[in-house]
Amino acid sequence: MISTYVILKEVKIMDKAINNASQTRMSWIAKVSAHLHGIYAKNEHKKGNIFMHPFRVMVNKEISDHVRSWRFIILIVIISLTCMGSLYTSLTNISDAVKPNDPEGTFFFLKLFTLSDGSLPSFLVFVGFLGPLLGISLGFDAVNSEQNKGTLSRVMAQPIHRDYLINAKFVAALMVISIMLFALGFLVMGLGLITIGVPPTPEEFLRIIFFILLSIVYVAFWLNLSILFSIRFRQAATSALAGIAVWLFTTIFYGMIVNLIAKAIEPSKMAMPNQVLSYEKLIMFLERLVPNQLFSDATTTLLVPSVRSLGPLTKMQMIGAIPSPLPLGQSLLLVWPQVTGLIAATVVCFALSYFIFMKSEIRSR
Amino acid sequence: MKQNIIELTDLTKKYGDYTAVNHLNLSINKGEIFGLLGPNGAGKSTTILMMLGLTDPTSGSVNICGINSTNNPIEVKRRVGYLPEDVGFYGDRTAMENLVYTAQLNGFSLSGARFKAEQLLERVGLSLEMHKTAGKYSRGMRQRLGFADVLIKNPEVIIMDEPTLGIDPKGVREFLRLIVQLSREDGLTVLLSSHNLHQVQQVCDRVGLFVKGKLIAEGDVNSLSQKLFADQLLTIEAGISPLNNNGSTIAELHDKLVKIEGVTNLNFISNTFHIGCNQDATQTIANLIVQSGIGLNYLHKKEYGLDDIYLRYFEGGENHG
Incomplete structure (x- = not known):
């Protein structure tokens, strides 16, 4: 009898303890959740009350427009597919590429970006080829679509500077492109790392970073060119076509024309060396008038460290040279004129579009 | 107290040899609804563009709220709401998002912009459709959304270019009623251009007749007809x-x-x-x-x-x- 009483008492005490525990637990949960909620609400409140500069608002909107658009998704699919393809070809051929006594033997990792077996171009060539397409497609309807939608005059009636619009369009597209190219570059690096198991040296890593930065400058040029066309031409189709025409001309036809000229003025085999030299210089000058050539010169130098010069070299200069790769600093010095040229072309396009846009009259539709 | 909130002095705009606006002088008082009347191509839109600093006058000056529109368009645009002819919105965004964007461009915070946009959408009668994308809006709805878009910056002056174009008669009546109601409630100055006389006649305190770049007459409808006839x-x-x-x-x-x-x-x-x-x-x-x-x-x-x-x-x- 007593024992049952004791047991019951025990049970009661235990029950109470459990109850207490669960109660404290409940209150703890409530407390924590309330606290979390408070933090969340505060954050939300803070986020909502932050004053954003109109320019940032515009850039945000443009970026979200790009990311949401079908065009961007299609581009990403095309470009990542080609990159994966080129990575695949370089990976299948990389075992043949390793040769003894190769001056580039220390830059094994960079071969991921430059190697090709001929069936598919390398990553480097792909970026050079598809970069313009990326730039053109992100910019060709920047201003004229706003005009045709009737939103341009509405936005321009807000208290913002007129150049905010084109600046925002340029900055937003550039940010999207930069993120995309960096993501692709790192993706190729990561996949290569997993597959071949050889980590890049710091110099190789830096070379790749510079290569990506250079690609961004290159795409920025095409972006600015297409923004210029979008200001100049009322129809988006016309401006896209103009951009593609320039792209095709510089990639395909310009080289053919330069070849024709080169053949026409070729000096005879008996010509003096300085005559040959000036001829070579002229042809190189003609070739470098187009941004494609500047880009491919610069990127090749960066990714193939054994490239020692971008101009003609005489026998005299070659004597005593050891076929060893250049250090990064020297490679950068070598491509400096090319980079300057690319940036200058970009700035010229931007200045032109700025000039036209600031002077133009903004009518509704 | 009457004061001139819009002051055009000797305003001229030439496109090559063609004179779109010819030595225009006009002043509009605070709080009045002024109708700019004229046939197509009379230079109404050009005048409005010059008022907002969206195009530069060949000669003459525009002052709105005492600020020169050509030299200081940003300050003018802070005070003036402009509803362009056939206004457009971002079709893949909702009405709400479109308004919030405009509000943010005018320096509202995100939460402030949302609050204000909601209020205005209710005021123009679009609160049920505010989460519909603007691409699905009908012409009349778009015009009302445009009106909300104009009001979101708390303007002192509203300038509307052909606000009733392409809306059915019932929609026009509602829209004009909305304009009158809101301008009276908030004491706004409204300038609207139109080639449709009957509509303007109903709502305007004063009208100006605009032909071939010249203002040939101005005044309220009664005094105009007395003067002319x-x-x-x-x-x-x-x-x-x-x-x-x-x-x-x-x-x-x-x-x-x-x-x-x-x-x-x-x-x-x-x-x-x-x-x-x-x-x-x-x-x-x-x-x-x-x-x-x-x-x-x-x-x-x-x-x-x-x-x-x-x-x-x-x-x-x-x-x-």
Whole structure:
């Protein structure tokens, strides 16, 4: 009898303890959740009350427009597919590429970006080829679509500077492109790392970073060119076509024309060396008038460290040279004129579009 | 206190040899609804663009709220809401997002912008459709959304370019009522351009007639018609049926009618007298006709509205007497 009483008492005490525990637990949960909620609400409140500069608002909107658009998704699919393809070809051929006594033997990792077996171009060539397409497609309807939608005059009636619009369009597209190219570059690096198991040296890593930065400058040029066309031409189709025409001309036809000229003025085999030299210089000058050539010169130098010069070299200069790769600093010095040229072309396009846009009259539709 | 909130001085805009706006002088008082009337291509839109600094005048100046629009367009645009002709919105964004974007460009915080946008969408009657994408909006709805878009910056002046174009009559009535209501409530100055006279007539305190880049007349509708039709304020049509077909009676009546004070012009065409008067002489005319023994079929008093002003000026000075 007593024992049952004791047991019951025990049970009661235990029950109470459990109850207490669960109660404290409940209150703890409530407390924590309330606290979390408070933090969340505060954050939300803070986020909502932050004053954003109109320019940032515009850039945000443009970026979200790009990311949401079908065009961007299609581009990403095309470009990542080609990159994966080129990575695949370089990976299948990389075992043949390793040769003894190769001056580039220390830059094994960079071969991921430059190697090709001929069936598919390398990553480097792909970026050079598809970069313009990326730039053109992100910019060709920047201003004229706003005009045709009737939103341009509405936005321009807000208290913002007129150049905010084109600046925002340029900055937003550039940010999207930069993120995309960096993501692709790192993706190729990561996949290569997993597959071949050889980590890049710091110099190789830096070379790749510079290569990506250079690609961004290159795409920025095409972006600015297409923004210029979008200001100049009322129809988006016309401006896209103009951009593609320039792209095709510089990639395909310009080289053919330069070849024709080169053949026409070729000096005879008996010509003096300085005559040959000036001829070579002229042809190189003609070739470098187009941004494609500047880009491919610069990127090749960066990714193939054994490239020692971008101009003609005489026998005299070659004597005593050891076929060893250049250090990064020297490679950068070598491509400096090319980079300057690319940036200058970009700035010229931007200045032109700025000039036209600031002077133009903004009518509704 | 009356003060000029919009002041155009000697404003001229030339496109090559073509003069779109020709030495325009105009001032608009605070709180009034002003209608800029004119046929297509009269230079109304160009004038509006110059007011907002969206295009530069060839000569002359625009001052809004005392600020020069050409030199300081940002400050002007802070105070002026502009609804362009056939306003467009980002079709893949909702009405709400479109408004929030405009508000943020005007320096609102995100939460402030949302609050204000919601308020305004309710005010213009779009609160049920605010999460629909703007691409699905009808013309009338888009115009109302445009009005909310204009109001979101708390403007002092609203400028609307052809706000009623392409909306059905019911929509026009609602839209104009909205304009009047909101401008009266908030004491806003409204300038709207139109080529549709009847609509403008209903809502405007004053109108300006704009033809070929020139402002040919301005004032409220009544004083305008008095000024323009000083000799012929109204026309009275009297349809008669001769009882005994007596020609002399009609001739007598004709003489009597001419002698009535205020009659300036009299025509008799197919049993109807067209009597032009500069004051209301309807009663006297009715009395005379009845006394003369001639049957009076109907008597119609026709006052001059903007329509006649419009026709008279825009279509080459035809005489509607």
